[in-house]
Amino acid sequence: MNINNKKSLHEIACGIDFGTSNTTVAIANNLDTSIILVPVEDHHVTIPSTIFFQSDSPSALFGRQALNAYIGREEGRFMRSFKRVLGTSLMKEGTTISGRQTQFEAIIGPFIAHVKNKAELLADKDINAVVAGRPVHFVDGNDKADLAAESQLKSIFSEAGFKEISFQYEPIAAAFAHELAMGDKERLAVVMDIGGGTSDFTIMRLSGRYIQKLDRKDDILANAGIRIGGNDFDRTLSLACFMPLLGMGSLWGAKGLNFPLTPFFDLAELSKIQCMYTRKYKRDLNALIKQSTNKTLTQRLQFVVEEELGHSLMASVEDSKINLSSNEQTLADLSFIETGLQSECSRNQFEDSLYANLASIIDTINACVLQAGITADAIGLVILTGGGTAIPVIQKLTRQLFPEAEIADGNRLSSVGFGLACDARRYYLNSH
Ligand SMILES: Nc1ncnc2c1ncn2[C@@H]1O[C@H](COP(=O)(O)OP(=O)(O)OP(=O)(O)O)[C@@H](O)[C@H]1O
Ligand SMILES: [Mg+2]
Numbered sequence: 001m002n003i004n005n006k007k008s009l010h011e012i013a014c015g016i017d018f019g020t021s022n023t024t025v026a027i028a029n030n031l032d033t034s035i036i037l038v039p040v041e042d043h044h045v046t047i048p049s050t051i052f053f054q055s056d057s058p059s060a061l062f063g064r065q066a067l068n069a070y071i072g073r074e075e076g077r078f079m080r081s082f083k084r085v086l087g088t089s090l091m092k093e094g095t096t097i098s099g100r101q102t103q104f105e106a107i108i109g110p111f112i113a114h115v116k117n118k119a120e121l122l123a124d125k126d127i128n129a130v131v132a133g134r135p136v137h138f139v140d141g142n143d144k145a146d147l148a149a150e151s152q153l154k155s156i157f158s159e160a161g162f163k164e165i166s167f168q169y170e171p172i173a174a175a176f177a178h179e180l181a182m183g184d185k186e187r188l189a190v191v192m193d194i195g196g197g198t199s200d201f202t203i204m205r206l207s208g209r210y211i212q213k214l215d216r217k218d219d220i221l222a223n224a225g226i227r228i229g230g231n232d233f234d235r236t237l238s239l240a241c242f243m244p245l246l247g248m249g250s251l252w253g254a255k256g257l258n259f260p261l262t263p264f265f266d267l268a269e270l271s272k273i274q275c276m277y278t279r280k281y282k283r284d285l286n287a288l289i290k291q292s293t294n295k296t297l298t299q300r301l302q303f304v305v306e307e308e309l310g311h312s313l314m315a316s317v318e319d320s321k322i323n324l325s326s327n328e329q330t331l332a333d334l335s336f337i338e339t340g341l342q343s344e345c346s347r348n349q350f351e352d353s354l355y356a357n358l359a360s361i362i363d364t365i366n367a368c369v370l371q372a373g374i375t376a377d378a379i380g381l382v383i384l385t386g387g388g389t390a391i392p393v394i395q396k397l398t399r400q401l402f403p404e405a406e407i408a409d410g411n412r413l414s415s416v417g418f419g420l421a422c423d424a425r426r427y428y429l430n431s432h
Pocket of ligand 2: 017019020170193195196386416
């Protein structure tokens with residue numbers, strides 16, 4: 001990021017980590033050196049990146065409130081993981097909300113404006129300057145789409161009222177947050193940020209001595225990222241342990257073929273769930289189910305789609321995934337689908353389902369090490385951040401990849417937002 005003469009213009013600035021799953025905001029001001037994480041929803045410093053458009057109201061609900069409205073089966077449209085749409089063709093296509101064609105700018109925009117407003121309420125001031133987090137790649141292997149995603153996000157922040165907008169890679173921000181508590185010794189660190197939508201990595205020289213340093217370009221050895229994250233882990237767990245209960249793998253038609261897989265894959269993919277609720281999709285699915293051999297199972301699938309319970313099912317899957325970080329076995333209550341229905345998942349099943357995703361994540365980390373021109377044993381410190389780094393098999397792989405390194409896991413869900421505000425101070429304020 002270029003440091004220029006914007007510093008004297010601002011008394012206050014913020015960092016916003018707009019995440020696929022959770023969003024945080026932190027503020028820095030010119031009066032003191034503290035960084036404050038903003039309570040963005042009640043006392044919570046994280047807000048789920050969700051929105052609920054109520055059918056009978058022009059205003060929207062955000063975060064846990066949106067989730068509760070959806071789970072409470074209020075009339076309206078629930079959306080999550082909208083960060084994943086940036087840079088994709090869906091940005092142009094938009095989606096239908098309450099019968100009206102709506103662009104994603106009109107979905108992400110109010111969410112960003114909502115968290116900006118929370119920061120301004122706390123600061124009791126307008127905040128015009130922001131450092132926004134971004135993944136290393138919004139979209140894999142497509143530089144044009146990546147640039148488009150950043151520019152779309154920039155317009156959205158601008159529309160929300162920010163006048164100065166800069167971007168920083170999310171793992172670099174997490175490194176800055178960690179650096180605040182470091183001593184003067186220089187460490188070669190890798191940051192591993194495994195979030196809901198992407199896994200991002202940075203290799204960087206860190207030291208408490210560098211906090212005041214304005215230009216960190218020379219300290220950053222490599223960045224790499226891949227569009228795999230917790231949403232993908234939810235998908236593989238859903239396909240392994242939940243979808244078989246809804247008929248995946250059962251037989252279909254007179255010739256004894258397998259029931260087509262598409263509805264199960266759609267139901268396991270957050271961004272596809274809403275597409276299953278059109279009249280045509282429901283009609284086609286009902287026709288498929290007529291020829292199903294095991295109707296006890298496939299009628300559950302029909303019920304979930306008819307009653308639009310896809311996001312509730314994904315919430316159960318996500319809960320199971322999170323439980324498996326601290327338990328070998330977990331039981332999900334699916335009585336909202338059928339009385340007494342449960343899904344039992346083991347950590348082994350989950351880890352097996354992750355195989356392909358983990359292989360891609362390891363390849364990306366190895367590419368990052370290669371790009372840095374070092375070998376893995378030169379890394380002295382691994383900083384883990386992002387919810388996905390709580391998964392035991394990911395921690396085990398980290399120890400295998402970097403056997404010599406100290407492993408630090410700070411505040412998984414808020415270190416990026418905190419670090420973005422450190423950057424905002426460096427960039428916009430005089431008090432660094
Ligand atoms: N204890 C846990 N075990 C496993 N996964 C977890 C745990 N806690 C949270 N997660 C998962 O971490 C993900 C959210 O992490 P995080 O808040 O870091 O993502 P994000 O910053 O919103 O996403 P991104 O940075 O990719 O845009 C979700 O998929 C969530 O289910
Ligand atoms: Mg994140």
